[in-house]
Amino acid sequence: xxxxxxxxxxxxVLKSFQENLLYYFTxxxxxxxxxxxxxxxxxxxxxxxxxxxxxxxxxxxxxxMTDGGASIRVKYTGLLPDLFKEGQGIITRGRINASGVFSxxxxxxxxxxxxxxxxxxxxxxxx
Amino acid sequence: xxxxxxxxxxxxxxxxxxxxxxxxxxxxxxxxxLQDRLMxxxxxxxxxxxxxxxxxxxxxxxxxxFSVLYVALNSHTDLxxxxxxxxxxxxHEGSLLxxxxxxxxxxxxxxLSKKFTQQTMDLKIKSxxxxxxxxxxxxxxxxxxxxxxxxxxxxxxxxxxxxxxLQDPALVMHPPxxxxxxxxxxxxxxxxxxxxxxxxxxxxxYQWAGIARVWTIAPWLFxxxxxxxxxxxAYYELGWGGWWFWDPVENASLMPxxxxxxxxxxxxxxxxxxxxxxxxxxxxxxxxSLSLLGTFLVRSGILISVHSFASDPTRGMFILMLLGFFTGxxxxxxxxxxxKERRLKLKxxxxxxxxxxxNVFLCTAAGLILIGTLYPLxxxxxxxxxxxxxxxxxxxxFLIPFLPMLFFMGWGAFSSWQDSELKDLISRTKWIFxxxxxxxxxxxFAVYNYAGLLTxxxxxxxxxxxxxxxxxxxxxxxxxxxxxxxxxxxSLAHVGLGLTVLGITVTSTYGITFDKSLQFGQSAQVGNYxxxxxxxxxxxxxxxxxxxxxxxxxxxxxxxxxxxxxKRTYDQNSPALTEAGIESNLxxxxxxxxxxxxxxxxxxxxxxYKPLLRLIWLGPFIMILGGLFRIYLSKPLARKLD
Numbered sequence: 110x111x112x113x114x115x116x117x118x119x120x121x122v123l124k125s126f127q128e129n130l131l132y133y134f135t136x137x138x139x140x141x142x143x144x145x146x147x148x149x150x151x152x153x154x155x156x157x158x159x160x161x162x163x164x165x166x167x168x169x170x171x172x173x174m175t176d177g178g179a180s181i182r183v184k185y186t187g188l189l190p191d192l193f194k195e196g197q198g199i200i201t202r203g204r205i206n207a208s209g210v211f212s213x214x215x216x217x218x219x220x221x222x223x224x225x226x227x228x229x230x231x232x233x234x235x236x
Numbered sequence: 237x238x239x240x241x242x243x244x245x246x247x248x249x250x251x252x253x254x255x256x257x258x259x260x261x262x263x264x265x266x267x268x269x270l271q272d273r274l275m276x277x278x279x280x281x282x283x284x285x286x287x288x289x290x291x292x293x294x295x296x297x298x299x300x301x302f303s304v305l306y307v308a309l310n311s312h313t314d315l316x317x318x319x320x321x322x323x324x325x326x327x328h329e330g331s332l333l334x335x336x337x338x339x340x341x342x343x344x345x346x347x348l349s350k351k352f353t354q355q356t357m358d359l360k361i362k363s364x365x366x367x368x369x370x371x372x373x374x375x376x377x378x379x380x381x382x383x384x385x386x387x388x389x390x391x392x393x394x395x396x397x398x399x400x401x402l403q404d405p406a407l408v409m410h411p412p413x414x415x416x417x418x419x420x421x422x423x424x425x426x427x428x429x430x431x432x433x434x435x436x437x438x439x440x441x442y443q444w445a446g447i448a449r450v451w452t453i454a455p456w457l458f459x460x461x462x463x464x465x466x467x468x469x470a471y472y473e474l475g476w477g478g479w480w481f482w483d484p485v486e487n488a489s490l491m492p493x494x495x496x497x498x499x500x501x502x503x504x505x506x507x508x509x510x511x512x513x514x515x516x517x518x519x520x521x522x523x524x525s526l527s528l529l530g531t532f533l534v535r536s537g538i539l540i541s542v543h544s545f546a547s548d549p550t551r552g553m554f555i556l557m558l559l560g561f562f563t564g565x566x567x568x569x570x571x572x573x574x575x576k577e578r579r580l581k582l583k584x585x586x587x588x589x590x591x592x593x594x595n596v597f598l599c600t601a602a603g604l605i606l607i608g609t610l611y612p613l614x615x616x617x618x619x620x621x622x623x624x625x626x627x628x629x630x631x632x633x634f635l636i637p638f639l640p641m642l643f644f645m646g647w648g649a650f651s652s653w654q655d656s657e658l659k660d661l662i663s664r665t666k667w668i669f670x671x672x673x674x675x676x677x678x679x680x681f682a683v684y685n686y687a688g689l690l691t692x693x694x695x696x697x698x699x700x701x702x703x704x705x706x707x708x709x710x711x712x713x714x715x716x717x718x719x720x721x722x723x724x725x726x727s728l729a730h731v732g733l734g735l736t737v738l739g740i741t742v743t744s745t746y747g748i749t750f751d752k753s754l755q756f757g758q759s760a761q762v763g764n765y766x767x768x769x770x771x772x773x774x775x776x777x778x779x780x781x782x783x784x785x786x787x788x789x790x791x792x793x794x795x796x797x798x799x800x801x802x803k804r805t806y807d808q809n810s811p812a813l814t815e816a817g818i819e820s821n822l823x824x825x826x827x828x829x830x831x832x833x834x835x836x837x838x839x840x841x842x843x844x845y846k847p848l849l850r851l852i853w854l855g856p857f858i859m860i861l862g863g864l865f866r867i868y869l870s871k872p873l874a875r876k877l878d
Contacts, residue, residue: 118636122604129629133622151624166836168753187751188476188831188842191803192811218811 131202140179144205151202152181152211158195172210174201181205185213192218239304239385241293246333246375246385249340252278253371256343260365268357275361279347282371283340290337292322293384302395305388306330312397314779322408323398328535328551328808329384331411335531336374338412340417342455343367346423348871351447361446362430363423370422373558400780400806400813406469414462414489418527420455421496424448424503425524428517429566432573441575445506445516448869452520456496457863463489464856472555472816476825477749477844479852482630487609488530494602495523498595509653512592513577517570519595520829525563526602532559533609546726551656565590585658590648597641604633635690642697642737646704649730668707672699684847687745694741698734722869728862732855739851747846751831753838763845765826766790770798772839780804785830785839787817801830801841825849 133151134144144150157180160173169186172195175200193199193216203213256278258264259271275419302308307565310323310330325334343364352360378384401407431444466489471479480486499519506516528742532555608625616622640729650664677698680686709727712720752760759768770786782804789796799817806813816829824847831840 122633122636124607125629125632126625129626132622133624149626163834166753166755166834166838168751168831168834168840188829188840191814194811216744 118160133200135176135178136174136181137176137178138182139205139211140209142159146205149202149204149214151200153200154181155156155197155198156193156195161164161195174199181209181211183211183213185216187216237290238295238299238301239387242289242296243383243385245285245289245292246379249336250372250379252282252533253368253375254284256368257365257372260368262362262364268361271361272357275364276347278368279340279343279364282368283337283344283480286337286340287623290324290333293330293333293504294321297321297323300395303387303389303391304384305386306384308388308392308395310398311647312779313394313396315395315403316778318405318408319398319403322402323389325411325415326398329378329382331415332374332378332535333381335411335415335419336371336378339371339374339422339659341369341414342423342463346426346451349447350559351450351870355440356443356447358434359427359447359758362434363426366426366429369423370426370562373561375559377551377554384513394734397806400804401473403467403806404473406465410462410465410469413465417455417457417459417462418489418492418530420458421452421492421520421524423451424499424520426568427451427859428520429569432517432569436577437576438575441513442506442510445503445513448516448520449500449507450867452496452499453863453866456493456500457609457860457867458857459489459493459496459774460856460863463493464853468853471849472818475596476814476829476842477816477846479849482608482627485530485534487605487630488526488533491602491605491609492523492526492530494598494605495519495526498598499523501591505591507697509580509588510578511580511588514574515592515595517574519599521566521570522599525566525618528555528559528562528604531810532556565782571582580654581657583657585647585651585656587648587651587653587656590651594641594644594648597637597644600637601634601641603876605630605636608633639693639697642701642733645733646700649704649708649726665704667796668703669701670795672696672703675699680802684742684746691717691741691745694745695738697743698738701734703730705743706736725862725869727865728865729859732858732860732862734855735851735858736855739848739855742848743846743852747844747849749842749844749846751840751842752832753834753840755836755838758838760841760843762826762843764791765796765845767826767828767841767843769839769841771773775802777804780806782815783830785817785828785841787828787841789819789826794844797826799826799828801828803832820850822850823847823855 130153131149132144133153135173136152136154139152144152144198152174154174154176157173157175160172163169167186168188169184171182171184173180174183175181183203185201185203190199197218200217201211201213202215202217203211205211238423255264256275259275264271264274293304294300296304296307296403297311298317300307300311300313302311306327306329307323310326311320315323323330325331346360346367347364349360427444427448431441435441463486466486467479470481471477496519502512502516502519505512510659532552536552582592612622612624646665647661650661653661672698676692676699677870680692680695686692705727707721709720712723731807742825748763750762754760754767754769756769756771759766761767766789768788768790770788772785775782775784782802784800784802786798786800788798796831797819799819801817802815804813804815805811814829816827819826820829824845827842827844827846829842831842
């Protein structure tokens with residue numbers, strides 16, 4: 110009985126593990142069709158300056174993400190993170206549809222890119 | 237001058253740690269009592285040296301000495317003084333200094349402990365030697381890769397200031413408390429290793445366990461407090477009102493907590509029944525190794541999260557080497573020196589078996605979290621793509637060991653050593669079992685509504701844990717007051733866990749969360765509450781400016797509260813920061829975070845209703861009370877309770 114319980118539990122663990130693996134792709138990979146159509150994944154890139162549009166008075170927004178090579182249109186409804194702005198590196202989670210538009214469920218902005226650069230160079234320049 | 241003095245003091249502490257290691261390894265030939273006195277002095281020099289080094293760094297912060305690179309990167313003349321102090325551990329270098337400083341304090345406390353007798357003197361000296369060795373490794377790491385006292389030239393006129401996210405009272409306390417927990421697990425680790433090399437005959441191999449019990453509960457308390465504080469901070473400061481994200485950094489603190497909890501219980505058996513010695517030693521090794529792993533994950537910059545500071549790969553490599561050295565070394569020692577244990581036939585429903593079973597569940601939970609946390613890193617290391625494991629995995633797999641664990645915990649509290657039978661357990665707990673089931677069905681249907689079997693099971697198990705935890709104490713209170721007080725720590729810890737489970741179950745099932753854009757005067761319905769956006773005003777703080785929304789909350793036309801969520805801007809270079817507006821009582825939390833101006837005179841808002849959310853943090857608080865009382869019972873002054 111113990112053996113049965115353990116194997117049943119392992120089966121569910123593995124299944125859940127499989128289902129919840131979130132792969133990460135860049136816009137170039139997405140455009141070339143490497144990303145799956147039927148499941149969620151994450152996409153990282155920069156918000157193209159000038160591409161951000163908001164439906165007046167609503168939470169629906171649209172913008173374009175790029176990695177320099179390809180550009181993908183992203184739709185999202187909801188609050189954007191504090192660090193979200195054009196030109197900023199972000200990560201989105203969602204699905205790609207047949208027409209190549211990415212519907213994001215979540216938008217994450219990279220946290221300390223601006224804030225704590227590894228080198229002191231910019232600081233001495235400021236001074 | 238102060239950075240140079242600090243550096244000198246750090247080097248002095250390194251020398252003391254080195255000598256501590258030598259004495260501990262028995263390389264300095266002296267009579268045992270002299271070894272003990274020498275060790276005491278070294279431990280004191282070590283701790284005082286590191287404390288003074290911390291003071292030196294603090295002095296540089298308070299005097300705005302931007303010629304120190306670390307200060308220039310993490311402070312600013314406008315930064316309020318309490319945050320200048322907190323900035324000491326606001327980034328990589330200083331937080332490592334805090335790490336070794338706390339380790340030296342644990343060492344000092346262990347050296348001052350009255351628990352050691354003539355017989356266990358050697359155990360004490362050896363374990364302080366191991367603590368010295370750990371400290372030595374980390375001080376070399378600091379001096380070699382992450383010196384907080386490094387100077388900067390040319391000297392900037394202004395610093396880059398502390399990350400605004402970290403400018404918060406809870407965050408002043410969160411790192412030291414969590415670190416005290418992480419680092420404190422070095423004490424049972426050292427005691428366990430010392431027991432492996434000191435014990436001459438089998439009968440003495442259990443002595444360390446009696447001493448280690450309190451020395452495991454103490455860091456466990458700090459871990460519990462640190463995790464709860466971190467979760468609370470994430471809830472109101474990170475902006476979106478979540479309290480747990482299965483972020484690798486959170487996982488890094490939860491894993492040692494789980495194994496340390498297992499260790500606390502395993503040590504009870506080793507101390508009282510002289511059983512499971514191998515398991516206790518192994519759990520002590522695993523717990524500290526997971527602490528080191530946590531340090532590695534957080535400090536190596538390998539993860540992209542709030543906690544990882546941009547840093548160079550040599551640091552990560554160095555911590556990984558320390559991790560490999562201490563974990564690998566400890567495991568080798570374990571396999572070479574472990575003594576044969578006395579064997580006893582275990583009865584399935586005896587207390588020791590139930591404790592063993594639950595330790596297996598706790599370790600399974602830790603293991604499943606470990607897989608989900610490390611798998612993405614391994615995949616990346618082998619260049620097989622980039623991926624992450626989503627929160628649903630953790631939410632689900634955590635339940636598999638945790639739900640049966642909660643059930644057996646209840647029986648554990650009612651079982652006896654060696655000879656309980658299933659029928660005894662059933663007859664002792666049948667009334668609790670029945671009333672808990674009826675109560676939770678009643679609560680589910682009358683107060684909330686039926687929302688699936690899992691919720692019902694969660695509420696039932698929470699109630700089961702609370703009642704089976706509290707009953708032994710109250711039963712004994714009438715019969716035997718002294719025994720009741722001995723049971724109180726267990727009762728408090730179990731009740732605390734039950735409350736947390738109740739809070740988690742109810743909040744995740746019945747909580748309501750959504751984003752909405754509102755015009756001034758418009759309102760949104762969140763459960764039984766109506767949130768109305770009255771208006772938005774400007775405000776100026778000491779080092780920031782803010783937009784403040786006024787939100788009126790009503791329930792059935794009665795005003796509940798007015799709350800003021802803010803959007804702060806600290807300076808032009810840094811992005812805005814959300815300060816949520818929260819109205820809370822024990823029954824529910826109402827939460828509003830301000831988004832942005834979305835045009836058409838509307839603002840976006842994030843709205844939440846979270847029932848019983850506070851129980852999630854009240855639970856750990858009660859667990860901590862239980863642990864504190866257990867430590868108090870081990871002190872001589874508790875004798876007057878007899």
